[in-house]
Amino acid sequence: MTTPTPAAPHPFDEAMAFTPCDAPAGWPGHAGTRYWQGRTHPGYANMVGPFGGITAAQALNAVMLHPERLGEPLALTVNFAGPLADGPFIAAATPLRTNRSTQHWSVALLQTDANGALAVTTTATAVTAARRETWSVSDTPAPPVPRPHEVLAEARGGVPMEWRNRYEMRAIVGDFPRVWDDSHGHSSLTQLWMRDAPPRPLDFCALAALCDLFFPRLFLRRARRVPIGTVSMTVYFHAGSTELAATGTGYLLGQAQAQEFRNGFFDQTAQVWNEAGTMLATTHQVVYYKE
């Protein structure tokens, strides 16, 4: 009988590993600001820089680690202000207002640029809240779809975006286009089953990352690839830790659709449920496109 080797840490946990650090020179922090050093993770690399979802998760992670945090995430807005270079960054999280049951956060990710100046790569605000049980109802039930194992998993490998290997994706409708023929008039709707690969029990940061999993709606609508980049995304967490625990390592059903493409920017509105049909999050983003 051999001694089992300790399981390797999940890449997502590696990406969330922050070390407390001092305030960077030149950053005007508040009394309650705490600083952490984090790093981009090669396992979540995008074409250039990291997958936006992992950056959103890291911004939220700075709030989750703050010793004065009250309650659980309710709202998160992440603004992708500038490129995040591969390597270390500083995450600064500040509780700007603490009420009886809600708390308002400001977050910035900072890097030293090529000229030695401190650059803001990412800004975020978050609201955490202590939830109580109340009258509750879903007004957007999960659509009737095949179960996860009834749809094909996306073939991985060969895609020049390493982060996509960190997720299992099973498209139901609106799969990544196979043909780029500029044929307009496609629906921008995608429905898919998705989860971390390898599976990992869901937490708030992982859910924030999954909210950015949908490929650009413009690719689907136009059957054309143009340079794009998410500018800002917002997540409303409807799940508390009870619903996250009930979700575990199960699949999430994601549904995303564009509403408007106009003069260089389009938006996306999306919903995320668990396998049992519980709404976990609603999420929105606005995305730059070049032409």
Place this chain on the structure above:
Amino acid sequence: MTTPTPAAPHPFDEAMAFTPCDAPAGWPGHAGTRYWQGRTHPGYANMVGPFGGITAAQALNAVMLHPERLGEPLALTVNFAGPLADGPFIAAATPLRTNRSTQHWSVALLQTDANGALAVTTTATAVTAARRETWSVSDTPAPPVPRPHEVLAEARGGVPMEWRNRYEMRAIVGDFPRVWDDSHGHSSLTQLWMRDAPPRPLDFCALAALCDLFFPRLFLRRARRVPIGTVSMTVYFHAGSTELAATGTGYLLGQAQAQEFRNGFFDQTAQVWNEAGTMLATTHQVVYYKE
């Protein structure tokens, strides 16, 4: 022939009248932060404190007035961190990152509380952008509805919320409930025509305010009034100044629906078109409810 008297300023313009001021003691601003003194406006009073939409507009106003602003509003997230007392406040706006065609802003509204301490009442982030003409298409066309004058204007007066007198509202479906009988199962969908009263040419700040015009979806869904308050709202501006000019003083078609009510918080997703059917904004919010 009498000399016409100059028209009285519109209440909305009065609410946007800011005066430059110094940094408040104890606020760690950045090099580029500019400060303005603003005031709550009695014409936009809610039951307690101001209408959230006017506060959102004032937060955006601090960006619009900043001499280093690049481009026009693309995204705005406003977090209602704490009560805004009737009277003066300081708006602090900081361009945290300026790129070639986008700029990322942090905004705070500050008041001195009863103990003489500086309190953050409102936080916001905004993205402004220089737009270029590109391929564009609407993926959520305006629904077919009667024209503004084919639906009744809401009777004003008697409502203990002064701000509602600053808007003309013509509900198409999902009007403010007339009967509070706890009857569940209503749709949370509202469609209405809306505009400033008196009419005023649309600008970005006014559009931000209009995005908060919808009464709480919970009232409609449950036919029950419980204490509520918006926690965070986001606006994506699809209109540039060309589309705003084309809209002028015309009506806007607003459509709002809840997605999930859970343990003290519900969300709302909404769209705003002009009379010609041009999408002006998509907007989302998460709202606290007591029970």
